Amino acid sequence: MTDTLLFKGIDEPGLNTIDVYLARGGYEQLGRALKMEREDLITELSGSGLRGRGGAGFPMGKKASFIPKGDMQKYVVCNADESEPGTFKDRELIQKNPHQLIEGLIIAAYAIDATINYIYIRGEYDQQADILDASIAEARERGFLGEKILGSDFSVQLELSRGAGAYICGEETGLLDSLEGKRGNPRLKPPFPANEGLFNGPTLINNVETLSAIPSIIKLGAEGYAAIGVKDSSGTKLVSISGNVERPGNYEIELGTSSRELIYDLAGGPVDGRAIKCWFPGGSSTPVLTADDLDVGYDYDSIAAAGSMLGSGAIIVVDETQSVVELAYKLAKFYAHESCGKCTPCREGTRWTVHMVERIKDGTATPMDLDIMAAVQEQIIGHCLCVLGDAMAMPIGSLIAKFRDEFEAEIEDNRNERERKLAEEFAAAEVEIEGISA
Amino acid sequence: MADAQRHVARFTNDSRIPGWDRAADLTKEPAVVPDAATTEVPAELRAAIEDAVRRFPVGDSAFIPALYAVQEQYGWCSPEGIEQAASVLGRTPAALTAVATFYDMFRMEPLGRKTVYVCTNISCSLCGADELLEALEAELGEAPDVHIRGFECLGACDIAPMASVNGIYVGPIGLDQVPELARQIVAGDDPLPAKQLIKRPCADPKVAEK
Numbered sequence A: 001m002t003d004t005l006l007f008k009g010i011d012e013p014g015l016n017t018i019d020v021y022l023a024r025g026g027y028e029q030l031g032r033a034l035k036m037e038r039e040d041l042i043t044e045l046s047g048s049g050l051r052g053r054g055g056a057g058f059p060m061g062k063k064a065s066f067i068p069k070g071d072m073q074k075y076v077v078c079n080a081d082e083s084e085p086g087t088f089k090d091r092e093l094i095q096k097n098p099h100q101l102i103e104g105l106i107i108a109a110y111a112i113d114a115t116i117n118y119i120y121i122r123g124e125y126d127q128q129a130d131i132l133d134a135s136i137a138e139a140r141e142r143g144f145l146g147e148k149i150l151g152s153d154f155s156v157q158l159e160l161s162r163g164a165g166a167y168i169c170g171e172e173t174g175l176l177d178s179l180e181g182k183r184g185n186p187r188l189k190p191p192f193p194a195n196e197g198l199f200n201g202p203t204l205i206n207n208v209e210t211l212s213a214i215p216s217i218i219k220l221g222a223e224g225y226a227a228i229g230v231k232d233s234s235g236t237k238l239v240s241i242s243g244n245v246e247r248p249g250n251y252e253i254e255l256g257t258s259s260r261e262l263i264y265d266l267a268g269g270p271v272d273g274r275a276i277k278c279w280f281p282g283g284s285s286t287p288v289l290t291a292d293d294l295d296v297g298y299d300y301d302s303i304a305a306a307g308s309m310l311g312s313g314a315i316i317v318v319d320e321t322q323s324v325v326e327l328a329y330k331l332a333k334f335y336a337h338e339s340c341g342k343c344t345p346c347r348e349g350t351r352w353t354v355h356m357v358e359r360i361k362d363g364t365a366t367p368m369d370l371d372i373m374a375a376v377q378e379q380i381i382g383h384c385l386c387v388l389g390d391a392m393a394m395p396i397g398s399l400i401a402k403f404r405d406e407f408e409a410e411i412e413d414n415r416n417e418r419e420r421k422l423a424e425e426f427a428a429a430e431v432e433i434e435g436i437s438a
Numbered sequence B: 001m002a003d004a005q006r007h008v009a010r011f012t013n014d015s016r017i018p019g020w021d022r023a024a025d026l027t028k029e030p031a032v033v034p035d036a037a038t039t040e041v042p043a044e045l046r047a048a049i050e051d052a053v054r055r056f057p058v059g060d061s062a063f064i065p066a067l068y069a070v071q072e073q074y075g076w077c078s079p080e081g082i083e084q085a086a087s088v089l090g091r092t093p094a095a096l097t098a099v100a101t102f103y104d105m106f107r108m109e110p111l112g113r114k115t116v117y118v119c120t121n122i123s124c125s126l127c128g129a130d131e132l133l134e135a136l137e138a139e140l141g142e143a144p145d146v147h148i149r150g151f152e153c154l155g156a157c158d159i160a161p162m163a164s165v166n167g168i169y170v171g172p173i174g175l176d177q178v179p180e181l182a183r184q185i186v187a188g189d190d191p192l193p194a195k196q197l198i199k200r201p202c203a204d205p206k207v208a209e210k
């Protein structure tokens, strides 16, 4: 593959401090960007083909171009909530190369003329937040943040805001509400944040990895960056590979690399030569794929064509020894716990899905329950304010569709087991009654 | 299903809301912003909240850092602490409580200050997280000032199964390390120093090549 961009020398000791970052040519791209016209900079970002790395894959430059021009207060908000199960790439970027993110963020802020900016980091990333806090202070001290930076007439502020444990605050409008000090309930869209976001001002929201890629784009030029990867999926992507693999971790890949190569060559595949039962290609919210899909190229369009989504780039591998019922149970419980409760299909649908899987587990379910469960998933999809409901319904729906036999077998087994136990208890109880009457 | 219901307390008419059937006390005064002049606020708490207001000046955006400050001061979001924060922020205690209850990291009861989150989400549970949580809970028993709970994905599935001990991520944790970890948690020592995420090199071989 081409050289690493985001992960270039990321284990260099002290890279999180500004001196080491500067010694590597850090903040040079900011200097270059500040000399460009804003329009040209946005054209450059669009031309790179960079798509959002947080989940939805929306073209970054296009989103920036939606921000209205004018004198109103605008904002860039970096989404560092990273709570999609299976995802841990932003964590490594923040911890080891925070200045790359800060540089990318300032360039984006300049592009849309946002003078007040925030990074919203999940509260659990305490150590990473402390590192980032220190880096922001350093950047401020050295004049990369503040009044009229680097001799330009652009003044820019950046604050770090810590969340407090809620998956839904990764959803962009939930995040904005949380940043405004409220409960993190998503907002109805439109208006989209680009028009009415933080404190009602136009707001550009991007993921940590998206913003961290910007310095490389300025350095390589739009064309240079777009040459990496495949059509409509340009650049490199961090994939977080976890679950039943030998070498879990973050890997930087060129988009379009075969999924088999990622799971087997990079992450070492399942332990003890086990077979893969299924894998989530983009976090737990994406429909599962199976061993038959391993040769799909890992890029936005190919994964979509295979019936799933690239999402956040988190591959979770599930080997043949795992039970799909347990998997569905974990999924459903997570989304039921994290549903903000605003829409009925999501709040109740996630809760009932948990109940239905519990019925399968304790042997009270009938095969018809599976149809009801699948129908509940269909009734959630597209009927909610944000996509958290869909994020449970899609993977669970895909599990039922692809592993129906296994669900049915488990329903039967658990029912038989329960009936056997009941019969035993009944028999024991009868003996006692006889004993009393005797 | 029976299991799940046992976890949820039920009140009149099977409602999950205690006291829904009691009339509101109309003689009670409505909640007001606590008087800043008469509410005593510990100096450190006041300083922390005022700093938050400086950094997040617009609207209520200082609420979450203010709640963290309350939790730091009292070990939990106690009604007393919330009242004090409300007086500094000039808002009602209810406004702050409503925000605090949304987030998993705010403790609404006096639980231990030594906080242990064991991730029990998908990737970790594929690697034995449920067994880890059970073993660690059993090992810690009723250790004083310790609050252990299962947690959703902590963003460290590369070290599954893992735990966050007062914000320090450690993993992968073998069941044989549970006694040692439990001892360190109780003693307030650095948890499993060799297993801390912060020290872990990047998994990508391309990084080490350079």
Ligand SMILES: Cc1cc2nc3c(=O)[nH]c(=O)nc-3n(C[C@H](O)[C@H](O)[C@H](O)COP(=O)(O)O)c2cc1C
Pocket (backbone or CB within 6 Å): A051, A052, A053, A054, A055, A056, A057, A058, A060, A079, A080, A081, A082, A083, A084, A167, A168, A169, A170, A171, A172, A173, A205, A206, A207, A208, A210, A211, A386, A387, A388, A391
């Ligand atoms: C339930 C839910 C959770 C999300 N969690 C995250 C997250 O943790 N991090 C993130 O960057 N995006 C997350 N997103 C996507 C964001 O809403 C948004 O699309 C993204 O931050 C935009 O940035 P990007 O264009 O750079 O990807 C989530 C979306 C939903 C619906």
Ligand code: SF4
Pocket (backbone or CB within 6 Å): A168, A185, A186, A338, A339, A340, A341, A342, A343, A344, A346, A347, A384, A385, A386, A387, A388, A389
């Ligand atoms: S879909 Fe779920 S999480 Fe999203 S707004 Fe509705 S209830 Fe909240």
Ligand code: FES
Pocket (backbone or CB within 6 Å): A085, A086, A087, B119, B120, B121, B122, B123, B124, B125, B152, B153, B154, B155, B156, B157, B158, B160, B162
């Ligand atoms: S599943 Fe445990 S840290 Fe992600």
